[in-house]
Each structure stands twice: as structure tokens, then as C-alpha cells.
Amino acid sequence: MVSLLEAQPSPLTLDGSTTALLIIDMQRDFLEPGGFGESLVNDVSLLAAAVPPCRAVLDAARAAGLLVVHTREGHRPDLSDAPPAKLERGAPTARIGAPGPMGRILIRGEPGHAIIPALTPRAGEPVIDKPGKGAFYATDLADILAARAIATLLVCGVTTEVCVHTTVREANDRGYRCVVIGDACGSYIPEFHAAGLAMITAQGGLFGWVCESAAVVTALGRLG
Numbered sequence: 143m144v145s146l147l148e149a150q151p152s153p154l155t156l157d158g159s160t161t162a163l164l165i166i167d168m169q170r171d172f173l174e175p176g177g178f179g180e181s182l183v184n185d186v187s188l189l190a191a192a193v194p195p196c197r198a199v200l201d202a203a204r205a206a207g208l209l210v211v212h213t214r215e216g217h218r219p220d221l222s223d224a225p226p227a228k229l230e231r232g233a234p235t236a237r238i239g240a241p242g243p244m245g246r247i248l249i250r251g252e253p254g255h256a257i258i259p260a261l262t263p264r265a266g267e268p269v270i271d272k273p274g275k276g277a278f279y280a281t282d283l284a285d286i287l288a289a290r291a292i293a294t295l296l297v298c299g300v301t302t303e304v305c306v307h308t309t310v311r312e313a314n315d316r317g318y319r320c321v322v323i324g325d326a327c328g329s330y331i332p333e334f335h336a337a338g339l340a341m342i343t344a345q346g347g348l349f350g351w352v353c354e355s356a357a358v359v360t361a362l363g364r365l366g
């Protein structure tokens with residue numbers, strides 16, 4: 143069954159059997175005080191507005207039977223998967239691997255690495271641990287999507303201009319139709335959020351489509 147999704151620069155059809163919801167890095171390290179986001183001197187409260195829209199599309203995707211995939215940015219405790227160029231950035235006390243109030247910053251298994259409680263993955267929903275900004279780099283995401291013949295990705299999460307954008311660019315080059323759910327994304331820098339969304343739809347849809355969470359809920363409701 144297909145459903146029409148209102149989006150920019152044009153509406154598009156969603157086929158529930160070949161569409162997945164991809165939720166990027168909604169981790170405590172980015173959204174809560176004391177994590178990686180705050181270590182880079184960001185106001186992490188700016189990301190809170192994205193949580194209810196993410197929850198709304200997550201509920202709608204689950205009800206419609208879509209594949210839901212979650213990602214987490216983070217590194218092995220021995221940092222062997224973190225290139226020096228990434229590790230050496232930022233103040234030494236606030237770098238990846240440094241101790242913080244939520245455990246070592248951006249390290250797998252630490253409290254800060256977990257997805258926020260409101261969006262906790264359910265059993266059966268793949269969780270992709272990624273060492274980079276893009277969710278395809280050094281992960282098995284492409285295999286998981288191919289096994290389900292996924293052609294369209296509904297993408298949300300944080301941050302708009304970094305991990306969401308990098309993932310959408312990777313996915314676009316791999317042939318996926320990418321729909322970014324604008325109000326379900328967030329950035330520490332509002333101008334970057336707005337520019338990031340504008341870049342996706344520019345020139346007839348350079349990297350895909352942008353829509354609102356309410357439109358996704360409506361479209362998925364017709365599939366459920």
C-alpha cells in the first residue's frame with residue numbers, strides 16, 4: 143500500500159514495505175548536559191524541541207510496521223576506531239574518551255552513549271554503532287537496508303548539519319530517496335539547521351526532500 147507524503151520540493155509516494163525510519167544519534171551525549179555536545183560549549187537545550195516530533199514519527203512508524211533503525215555515534219573504549227584527527231580536536235579535558243559526568247565522552251557502553259529514554263529502541267529495531275558522522279561509513283547499515291529492499295529513508299535526529307546531513311549525502315549517493323523530517327532534527331546552531339534543510343531541497347531537491355513530522359504521521363497513518 144502506498145501513501146502520499148506532503149514534502150518540499152514536491153510530494154512523494156511512500157510504500158510502507160520499502161520505507162524505513164532512520165533516527166540519527168538521539169543520544170544523551172548530544173542532548174543532555176555533561177556529554178559530548180556540552181563539552182564543545184554548546185547549549186544542549188536547543189536540541190530538546192526535536193524530541194516530541196521524533197517520538198511522534200517513531201510511534202507512527204512502529205504502528206505502520208516500518209523498519210526502524212537507530213544510530214549512535216561513538217568509539218571503542220580503547221579508541222582504536224577513532225582517527226587522531228578526530229581525537230585531537232577540542233580542549234584535552236573535553237575530548238572524546240575524556241571522563242565526564244555521564245562517563246567517558248562518546249564511548250560505547252558509557253551512560254552518555256545511550257539513546258535518550260523517550261526514544262529507547264525496541265527489540266528487533268537495529269541499532270547502528272558508527273565511528274563517523276555518516277551512518278554508512280564503517281557500519282553494516284547498507285546490508286540491513288538491502289536485506290529489506292529499502293528504497294526510501296525518513297531521516298530525523300541530531301545534528302541537522304553534521305550527522306543527519308552526512309548520512310543523507312551518503313544515502314543519496316547510494317540511490318536512496320531521502321526525506322528529512324525538519325522539525326524532528328535539531329542543531330546547536332539554528333542558522334545551520336535552517337541552511338542544512340534548505341540545502342537538501344534546493345535546486346529541485348539536491349539531496350532529497352524535507353517535510354514536517356505531522357505530514358509523516360498523516361501519511362503513515364494511511365498505511366497502518
Ligand code: C5J
Binds near residue numbers: 172215300
Ligand atoms: C556531531 C552528530 N555533531 N551526531 N555529531 O558531532 O551530529
